[in-house]
Amino acid sequence: MPDFTPTLTRRGLMGLGLGAVAAWTLASCGTDDDGGSGSGGGAALSAAAITLGSTAITSAIDPHAATSNVGRTYAINVFDSLVDFDGDGRIVASLATDWTRVDETTLELTLREGVTFHSGAAFDAQAVKANVERILSGDPAYSLLVGRLGPISKVEVVDARTVRVITSAPDPILLNRLTMIDIVDPATIGKEVTVETISGTGPFKVVGYKPDQEVRLERYADAWQPSESIATATLVAISDPSSLAIAVRAGEVDTAFGLAPDQVAQLQGTLDLETPSAGSCAICSLIPDAEPALADPRVRRALNMAINHEEFVEVGLGGYGEVSTGQLLQPGYLGYDDSLEGFPYDPDGAKELLAEAGVTDLELPIVTTAFFKAQAEIVVGYLEAIGVKSRVELQDLSAFLGTLLSKSEFPLVYWQTDYFDLQDILSVTRFGPQQPGTQLHFENPRYAELYQEATVELDDDKRAAAIKEMAGLLNEEAGVLFLGWPKLAYVHARDVDLLLGGESLINLQKVVRSA
Amino acid sequence: MSDLATPEAVGTRGPTAAGGVLRSALVWVLRLLVVTLGILTILFFLLRLSGDPAAVVAGAGATDAQVEQVRVSLGLDQPLLTQYAQFLADTARLDFGSSLLTDQPALGMVLDRMPATLLLAAITIVVSTLIGVPLGVLAAARHRRTTGRLLSLLAALLQAVPSFLLGILLLLVLGLHLGWLPTYGSGTPVHLVLPVATLAAITIARIVRLTRSGVLQALGQEFTGAALARGATRRRVLWNHALRNALVPLTAFVTIEVAHLISGAVIVESLFAYDGVGRQLVDSIFRRDYPVVQATVFVIAVLVVLISAAGDLLLHRLDPRMRREA
Numbered sequence: 023m024p025d026f027t028p029t030l031t032r033r034g035l036m037g038l039g040l041g042a043v044a045a046w047t048l049a050s051c052g053t054d055d056d057g058g059s060g061s062g063g064g065a066a067l068s069a070a071a072i073t074l075g076s077t078a079i080t081s082a083i084d085p086h087a088a089t090s091n092v093g094r095t096y097a098i099n100v101f102d103s104l105v106d107f108d109g110d111g112r113i114v115a116s117l118a119t120d121w122t123r124v125d126e127t128t129l130e131l132t133l134r135e136g137v138t139f140h141s142g143a144a145f146d147a148q149a150v151k152a153n154v155e156r157i158l159s160g161d162p163a164y165s166l167l168v169g170r171l172g173p174i175s176k177v178e179v180v181d182a183r184t185v186r187v188i189t190s191a192p193d194p195i196l197l198n199r200l201t202m203i204d205i206v207d208p209a210t211i212g213k214e215v216t217v218e219t220i221s222g223t224g225p226f227k228v229v230g231y232k233p234d235q236e237v238r239l240e241r242y243a244d245a246w247q248p249s250e251s252i253a254t255a256t257l258v259a260i261s262d263p264s265s266l267a268i269a270v271r272a273g274e275v276d277t278a279f280g281l282a283p284d285q286v287a288q289l290q291g292t293l294d295l296e297t298p299s300a301g302s303c304a305i306c307s308l309i310p311d312a313e314p315a316l317a318d319p320r321v322r323r324a325l326n327m328a329i330n331h332e333e334f335v336e337v338g339l340g341g342y343g344e345v346s347t348g349q350l351l352q353p354g355y356l357g358y359d360d361s362l363e364g365f366p367y368d369p370d371g372a373k374e375l376l377a378e379a380g381v382t383d384l385e386l387p388i389v390t391t392a393f394f395k396a397q398a399e400i401v402v403g404y405l406e407a408i409g410v411k412s413r414v415e416l417q418d419l420s421a422f423l424g425t426l427l428s429k430s431e432f433p434l435v436y437w438q439t440d441y442f443d444l445q446d447i448l449s450v451t452r453f454g455p456q457q458p459g460t461q462l463h464f465e466n467p468r469y470a471e472l473y474q475e476a477t478v479e480l481d482d483d484k485r486a487a488a489i490k491e492m493a494g495l496l497n498e499e500a501g502v503l504f505l506g507w508p509k510l511a512y513v514h515a516r517d518v519d520l521l522l523g524g525e526s527l528i529n530l531q532k533v534v535r536s537a
Numbered sequence: 538m539s540d541l542a543t544p545e546a547v548g549t550r551g552p553t554a555a556g557g558v559l560r561s562a563l564v565w566v567l568r569l570l571v572v573t574l575g576i577l578t579i580l581f582f583l584l585r586l587s588g589d590p591a592a593v594v595a596g597a598g599a600t601d602a603q604v605e606q607v608r609v610s611l612g613l614d615q616p617l618l619t620q621y622a623q624f625l626a627d628t629a630r631l632d633f634g635s636s637l638l639t640d641q642p643a644l645g646m647v648l649d650r651m652p653a654t655l656l657l658a659a660i661t662i663v664v665s666t667l668i669g670v671p672l673g674v675l676a677a678a679r680h681r682r683t684t685g686r687l688l689s690l691l692a693a694l695l696q697a698v699p700s701f702l703l704g705i706l707l708l709l710v711l712g713l714h715l716g717w718l719p720t721y722g723s724g725t726p727v728h729l730v731l732p733v734a735t736l737a738a739i740t741i742a743r744i745v746r747l748t749r750s751g752v753l754q755a756l757g758q759e760f761t762g763a764a765l766a767r768g769a770t771r772r773r774v775l776w777n778h779a780l781r782n783a784l785v786p787l788t789a790f791v792t793i794e795v796a797h798l799i800s801g802a803v804i805v806e807s808l809f810a811y812d813g814v815g816r817q818l819v820d821s822i823f824r825r826d827y828p829v830v831q832a833t834v835f836v837i838a839v840l841v842v843l844i845s846a847a848g849d850l851l852l853h854r855l856d857p858r859m860r861r862e863a
Contacts, residue, residue, distance in 0.1 A: 081638040081824075162610045163640070233639050233646070234820050235812055260721050260810040261820065264705055269720045272713045420825055423592040 069253045070535035072518065074528060075266050075275035079259040083231050084215040085204035085222075086156065087163045091443065096237055096257055099530045101204035101222035102246075104131055104150065105197050107525060111354055111445045113197045117145065117205060117223065126192040126480065133183045137246045139207040140227040147179040152208035154187070170202045170443065192478045194485055198444045225249040225531040235259055239530070249531040270513060276535075277514040277528065283340020286511045296512040297342055298526035301442025303350045304339065306388060306401060306434045306503035307426075307452070307463040313433030315381050317465070322500035324375035325386075326365035328408045329401070335506045338397040342509040349493040350439060350450055352507050356482065357447055357489020362497050364504060372408045385411040390436035391422045398436040401505070426452070429461045438508060442525055447489050448477060453496070464501040561853075565846040569839065574625075576838045580831060581624055585617060590637060590825035611637065624831075633832035636821075643828035647814055647836050653723055654806070654813035658798035661733050662791060665740035670780070670787070672741070673748020678775055680753060688745060695742035704735040704808045721810035732809045736802065740794055747790055751783025758782075785856045792848025796841040 080093025085101055088094075104118040118131040137145040154177040157164045173189040174196070180186055189196060207221035217231050225245040230238030239255040241248065258275065260266040267285040269275040270293065286295065308325070310317035326348075335343040344352070348364040351357060376384070386405060390398045398414045405412040415432055417425060426435055441449035448454075453464045454473035472492045479485045496502065512528070514520045519534040591608035608614050612623070627633065633643040672688055679685035711731060712720035722728050755761055756779050764774045799814075806815035814833050821829040 082640075087640070162607045165607055232812065233641070234817065235810070258721070258810070261816070262808050262810075265708065265721055265808050265810060268705070268708045268713050272716065272720045274720055419823075420590060420592045427592075 068251050070251050071254045072252050072276045072533065072535060073256045073258060075258050075260050075269055075278045077259065077261050077263060077266065077280035079237055079257050083220050083228055086167055094525065095527050097204050098527050099226045099239060100224045100228060101206060102224050103203050103205065104200045106201055107445060109522065124186065127189045129187045129196055131185050134246060135183060137223050138244055139221045139223055140242050141207050141209060141221040143207055143209055145223050146182045147185045149205060149208045150185045151177040151179050152211055153203060153205050156211050167202065171199055174199060192480055194480050195444055195446050195448055198446055202443065226255060247531055251534040252530050255530050276518050277512060277520060279512050281511065281513065283342055286513055289513045293513045294516050296520050296522060297509045298522050299352060300508040300510045301526065302438045302440040302508055303346060304438045304505040304508055306436050308502060309430050309433050309435065309461060309463060310465060311461050312430055313386060315384055316433055318379050319499050320375045320379040321381055324372040325503055326500045327368045327372040328404045329503065329505060330367045330404065331364060331506060334400060338400045339506055339508050342511050343506040346504045346507050348497040348504050351447055355445065357486045357493065359490040359493045362493060369408050376408065386433045387413050387415050388434040388436050389415045389417055389425055389430060389432035391419050392416050394436050401436065464496065466495055466499060469495050569842040572842050573835065573838045576834060577628060577831065580834050581621055584827050584830060590827055634828040636829050637826045638824060643832040646829055647832045650812060650814045650817050651836060654799060654802055654815060657729065657732055657802055657813060658795055660729060661736040661740060661798055662795050664733060665737045665744055666791060669741040669744025670748050673745040674752055674775060674780055676745060676749040677752035692742040692745040695738045700735055700739065701804050701808060703738055704805060707731050707734055723812040732805050732811050735805050736798060747787055748783055751786055752779045755779035755782035785852065788851055788855055789848060792844060796844045799840055800837050
């Protein structure tokens with residue numbers, strides 16, 4: 023997630039894939055002719071200022087070059103994408119006002135008129151083409167973004183107000199992917215990106231930037247959807263969460279993200295709290311390749327029955343989460359199956375299942391990063407309670423990425439699989455088909471087949487059915503250790519009305535601050 | 538000290554003194570090279586053994602091919618020794634490359650932040666000396682009285698409190714409850730108060746203890762008794778004779794402390810979100826931004842060696858015994 027996720031690591035880490043949403047059907051119809059919530063600048067503008075604090079801010083003011091999801095809060099306030107997610111995860115108009123599918127691999131979008139970049143230049147079809155070509159240029163600086171664009175291969179300009187996005191294969195979540203492309207002023211492409219040159223069409227323009235420290239934003243009054251309440255905003259990084267909590271309490275920071283649950287709890291008396299879904303699922307991958315006993319579904323089911331899910335959410339997630347119903351996706355996502363149930367907490371039953379499977383002296387160390395140490399230790403406690411020896415093995419982030427994405431020496435891998443960015447199961451690539459030589463986290467050919475089907479199926483109902491079947495398989499086979507659905511925690515001053523937009527990010531244009 | 542300053546003294550021992558200075562300068566340069574090379578070598582291998590920066594830079598969603606592409610673009614696909622040789626050649630040209638994250642020249646990023654850290658260290662050392670030395674003298678002069686004992690106790694307490702704990706306490710009291718000072722940031726004099734107070738606390742404590750023991754030691758020697766016998770006032774003996782004698786170890790300590798403050802501002806800068814190299818170093822380590830880490834350590838190592846050299850030079854001037862040894 024954006025600047026506002028301690029989950030810098032968490033979200034970057036967990037954003038393991040590419041996703042899709044039920045929005046395709048909605049998307050294919052287009053929407054909102056006059057620009058969503060935009061007021062068009064008719065209302066009187068206030069001069070409120072706001073300071074958003076987090077443990078990290080964007081790594082670059084060029085949104086295409088950002089090296090993680092930390093920075094999305096900055097990006098969504100300075101730049102616009104062609105389409106956007108609303109708070110309910112539906113695709114809505116942004117720089118594109120209408121769209122229609124020409125054929126299976128071509129999407130035609132009508133662009134909004136009268137939009138200008140902060141530089142004063144007009145936004146048009148050439149700008150869209152230039153942005154996509156830049157990202158797909160092969161420059162490693164944009165590799166993170168390229169990974170999320172999936173089969174998008176090029177953009178064709180039909181006229182100044184119309185573009186066609188071409189994909190190399192049918193892509194049911196093409197619109198979801200388009201939410202990830204922040205449109206920058208093409209005049210800045212190929213030049214050094216500085217505070218003076220960076221330019222988007224969003225409601226705020228950049229007026230100051232100190233790497234790793236702060237970004238200062240100022241209202242762009244000519245934006246197509248200007249900010250009415252907030253005139254200036256400062257996004258600051260205070261890497262020490264304790265210091266961040268003190269800054270919030272002192273009133274120097276109006277909104278904070280990235281605090282530990284106990285710090286959030288302490289602040290609740292004097293500040294308000296928003297806890298949107300993090301769009302992810304906390305799990306442990308079970309790797310039969312590292313421990314053959316895990317190939318037995320009875321063993322995997324026993325491990326799931328050892329988990330006290332309510333307690334895990336309360337202690338492991340600090341109360342900011344929900345008990346999962348034995349599936350990765352949460353209600354509201356395409357393919358969520360409300361008939362599925364989570365595993366019961368039954369340590370005795372778990373021991374019986376292990377005995378039935380003939381497993382004794384099982385040892386299951388859990389590998390993770392320091393960021394998830396506490397949660398992994400809680401899981402260790404549950405496993406030991408059913409007679410399974412366990413311990414936490416910590417790895418540096420870069421080493422852990424290799425463990426997670428390629429091969430794990432350890433039978434259990436604690437992580438949180440994110441799907442908030444594309445809002446679709448396709449974000450969770452780790453359980454889908456893998457490259458030869460890559461360790462499988464869930465050995466089920468039917469699941470891989472369904473995943474493949476979900477990547478190309480354009481019919482929403484059929485996709486939903488495929489995704490439900492995938493969820494059913496993962497649940498029935500106890501393919502992973504389901505732990506919970508984490509939430510985010512934003513604390514904010516009481517005079518700030520914090521309306522969180524899609525992706526659970528702070529959209530300053532919608533924030534209202536009382537005088 | 539004064540004999541070196543007179544033309545006669547210089548004239549009499551000119552060639553020898555000049556040779557000594559030259560030798561010392563050579564030793565300092567060699568020390569600078571050896572220490573810097575040693576530190577950078579250790580750092581180079583440690584950083585590369587601790588993880589793959591290409592995986593971090595490419596991001597969690599990247600495919601193997603994309604990670605490999607990043608690895609090649611960063612030169613990380615080359616054998617380690619080839620990378621090391623290239624690194625040394627680049628270092629000799631003061632070229633540490635660009636930040637893996639911001640694409641800005643790494644050395645430039647460090648030098649941009651260095652003045653803030655130097656300012657923090659300089660103010661801390663000045664404040665600590667101005668407070669610590671008089672308190673140390675006072676603690677020595679009244680070492681058998683309550684004042685002296687209290688000062689010693691206070692110094693011991695301050696030395697025992699970890700910087701991060703003291704920093705948080707100061708933040709809570711002065712920043713949050715009293716609201717007198719900003720809790721984070723840098724750029725104005727008031728932003729310096731809390732970081733300086735946090736850093737200075739332990740330095741003041743050390744200076745107090747060092748001054749106290751130096752002055753006490755001097756007071757127990759014959760020359761101070763003789764001065765009193767010659768009619769010098771107690772105050773004069775204390776400040777002019779005993780303290781002067783304690784200045785040599787104190788100077789050595791202050792020199793080391795300046796170097797320590799520059800390299801050790803990491804915790805305090807992170808705690809107060811202060812815009813210095815310490816915070817930059819921590820952030821860069823966590824993000825595996827090798828070029829910035831290497832440039833930061835290089836600059837700090839050079840500064841530490843130069844400050845040590847300056848300290849040695851100062852001690853030479855202050856202590857006749859060292860000149861004789863030279």
